[in-house]
Amino acid sequence: MSLPNQEETVTADTFLRGLWDENPVFVMLLGMCPVLAVTNSAINALAMGLATTFVLLCSSSLVSLFRKLIPKQVRIATYIVIIATFVTIVDYSIQAISLDLYNALGAFIQLIVVNCMILGRAEAYASKQRLGATFVNGLGMGVGFTIALLCLGGVREILGAGSLFGFPLFAENFQPWVVMILPPGGFFVLGGWLLLFNWYRQRRERKLMEQQGASAHGS
């Protein structure tokens, strides 16, 4: 087990991967339950994103610190206990900050425990990497997740309620598309964003292939 080769040195890419190439929502499609459920307004999306980022950062860091102590037979149990601890902390903290926000997010705060993005990071990254790299990567993933949630929440609030962060955007005779803030709206908007992302990615890859010439097979 040659450790130095496996461990990643911290580069800008460690952080940026979470935002774009490995975006947890738009590319890896992880943690769909909160993505669809709480993004009916921009402020809920932001709060959920920040709460998830906090849990992701803290639990990944702790897993990374303990990575040599955790026997592989009990690793999932250990990760879940660590994640659940930070989720409980977030749960209490949100109640202390604002009850309105707590009521709006409902059961989805507790459900961060089973967000597969967080468990996935612990298993695939934090358990193998040093604290620094884990922290930076987790921050990137968390910010990527928050941005993705905001993309959904923003669009859904604008179309479904005619406002953004609670500020009305349109004149009075704007008829909101109520379906957008209902559960189906989550699927519509997520589908729209995925379409956009994949279209952009394919276009970029096609251009790359054209530049490399006809002989290139592409990747």
Place this chain on the structure above:
Amino acid sequence: MNQSSAPQTPGLVAATPSFAMLRTLSLVAGLSGLLVVLTYQITLPLIEENKRIAIERALFKVIPGAVSRRDFVATTQDIVPAGDGTDAGTLIYAGYDKQDRLIGVALEAAAQGYQDVIRILYSFDPSCQCIRGIQVLKMAETPGIGDKIAKDPVFQENFVELDARLKADGSALANDILMVKHGTKSEPWQIDAISGATISSRAVARMLNDSAQQMIPKIITYLDRLRDRGGEKE
């Protein structure tokens, strides 16, 4: 995957390092317990304060003009000031104006709505024997449809002066509080439903009727005790 255990116990792969598992799990569980208890201790006063503010805000909204409040508990036979060790019963919030006169009594009511239980706070004004306002505390009604019960101005008008007079013997309401179809309200004890949100509207009517039938006779019986703040001097 097997690199870590293979060098230590080449011939005994099945032998699980029980001690290591025990050590790690206890360590993590201990740390987790410590963190959770610490957070709980720190946030508890803040959360209680938030809950108190939320109730108070709703309270002063349903009893317009109230500046102070006193909590009472309605037990099966009696109404006593809250906090005297007899907390088993329904909470009643009495609101007073600047001259310490009782201007309204707020009560909680709940019933099953379209998706989940709806909890509201409503106020009863003894001077007109009517319900003066409702405030939704908790609901999970459909956004844009059922959740109009909280904000819709036409629906809220039902509760400006909703009749809740008692029968002559004081045992129950003279007229049941009822929901009627949108636009057909003809009596002061009827609630005009929101068009398209009949189930949520009916839930509000039902919870008001259930709670009022039970509580208002008691409030009227012990009105003097509520008026003099339960004998408390401030």
